[in-house]
Amino acid sequence: MAPESHRSPYLRHRLGGWLPADHEHLIKWAKKIVKKARDNPQPLNPTLQQFHDFIEGDPTVRQLFTLMFEQVPAVPPYNQDPTGKPEIRSYDEMLQVFNTLMTMGPHWIYNTDGQKGLVGFPFNAVLDWPMGTAAGYSAFLRQDVNFQFRNMLTKWSEYLASPDSVSVLSTDPDGWFSEEALKVMGQVASEADPNHPVTFAQAFECDPSKPAYGYLSWDDFFTRKFKPEIRPIAYPNVDIVIGNACESTPYRISHNVKELDQFWIKDQPYSLRDMLGGDDYTDQFVGGTVYQAFLSATSYHRWHAPVSGKVAKVVHIPGTYYAENYWEGFANPNVSIGPDPSAPNNSQGYICEVATRALIFFETDDADIGMVGFVAVGMAEVSSCEVTVKEGQKVTRGDDIGMFHFGGSTHCLIFRPGTDIQFTPSEPFQDTNVPVCSALGVVVKPDQKNNDLQSILQGL
Structure with a gap:
């Protein structure tokens, strides 16, 4: 049964910055991705076609994937289009958006008003509100559903490890080597010693003279190493x-x-x-x-x-990949907070078991x-x-x-x-x-x- 309480936007800090602190950034991002998928529909990637056939071939799974979109309340901030419905309204649209995302790396989002935000979890962003519904809770714990997600994410990982994925490692405003992104990554690396700040190039093994700073793929960038002197081992000969x-x-x-x-x-x-x-x-x-x-x-x-x-x-x-604690979804008894808009961030204790x-x-x-x-x-x-x-x-x-x-x-x-x-x-x-x-x-x-x-x- 869909929750009936009208809940305000959840403003709790988004742990780790994987999704924007301001949900408006996520809404804008989602609209752009959904529009791209709707304006230029493509045949589903074979792994997603398999996912589609799996959903439609199991009555219980089809029911859960239908209800998880219907159970998102048709009240602000969860309804984000002029018809008063969620931006993504069905599992068919979900799969079309996934199809688009599988040919993209995570972008850096930066707005001209000085507000920054990151969609480092693009698939998670699509499922953000459905994860908080009763149907989503049930679906995302199922072993067969997670098998489909694993196939999809494994295929996406092949793209992220390929040279094509360096397209997001650019100096464009939404690229990881934009002025703002480099500034933020340098600031984070400097938290260890704020009195001696370092730049990205000073902190990490890279070559700023080369395209994409010398990184060969998104994954190569994501798993980058610190320069040895940046993180010395504390008390190296002391076992305690x-x-x-x-x-x-x-x-x-x-x-x-x-x-x-x-x-x-x-x-x-x-x-x-x-x-x-x-x-x-x-x-x-x-x-x-x-x-x-x-x-x-x-x-x-x-x-x-x-x-x-x-x-x-x-x-x-x-x-699991997208399971969250039931009480961090729309079942949250604190109506002033509502569901975790960056799920599963506030389910970190829970996901250690699942x-x-x-x-x-x-x-x-x-x-x-x-x-x-x-x-x-x-x-x-x-x-x-x-x-x-x-x-x-x-x-x-x-x-x-x-x-x-x-x-x-x-x-x-x-x-x-x-x-x-x-x-x-x-x-x-x-x-x-x-x-x-x-x-x-x-x-x-x-x-x-x-x-x-x-x-x-x-x-x-």
Whole structure:
């Protein structure tokens, strides 16, 4: 049943900047893409034709994909055309827009009034409101539906890894090397040391003298590396320091995490057995600590070892792409907030249990640290969490261990209950990135229980 409450636009900060903070930017972008798809309809890509046939061949799926558009309320801000209906009104139009998006890379959006916005999740933007409906919630949890999304996104990833995708790596106003985009990416890279700001070219490996700064594709740009001196490893020879695995903004620190919990409720508690896909190592972490942080659209998307030790196990878990927590959709009881307009941003705890993810377990030599779990969680468009280390491999804190491809992401570090950590970020968290390879925290030894973090760091 469609919600009847009239909800105002949801103005909560859009985590990581993957969709514009001002929803008007998203509306303008959607209108442009829909118009392009309507004015120049093309035969569906074979993967999308398969998706279409799948929807129409299953009565339940067809019902869900019909209702998810009908259940979006016909009230502002959700109705955005003169007829009082959502811009995209059916799964047929959805697939036509997807067909257009599969030949495009994510654009930088910049308006002349000085307002900037990014559509780094173009497919997510199309599904933004349908994700918040009851029908969308049911559809996007289905394994067969996610199989179709996986096929579509895998095909799109081929385009993003091709030379054709460099078209968005231009100096045009909507290009990633426009004056505004370079300025913002430089500012984000400078958050680690605001007193010594750097430009994009100073921060990242690139060649500004070449077209597209020397990047061969969108994916080559997206997975770019920092220059070695930009992110030094903090306290490199001190084992009790936990390194920050990703350039990211803290989201949550949870202690005494349960083996099984109701991760689908509004508070989205972590449920270890579900997060780790029932892995045998789960028992070691019950009652322990989970640290979660999200990655910025304009930042750095590679992962680095948080500790030194041996890679005990690598696990890939297929999952959902566009599922969000039910209570962050139109079922949100706070009518002044309404659904997450940048879903699944406000479902980050929830998607740790259901989304596509990669697990890396590290076995350290320090008994006070023991096993440490790293969970890379793909959000929305991410169709690949690439692990670059192998089981049995020795790593040193700060080593490159993998990367996200093609879109947004969040990650977790999981510690055993016997591992006592003082974290450098503390609540309320600031809306800035913690530099990758910096000291995320320190393992407190028994004789340091009464010492504060600064005194421990000063003694290293």
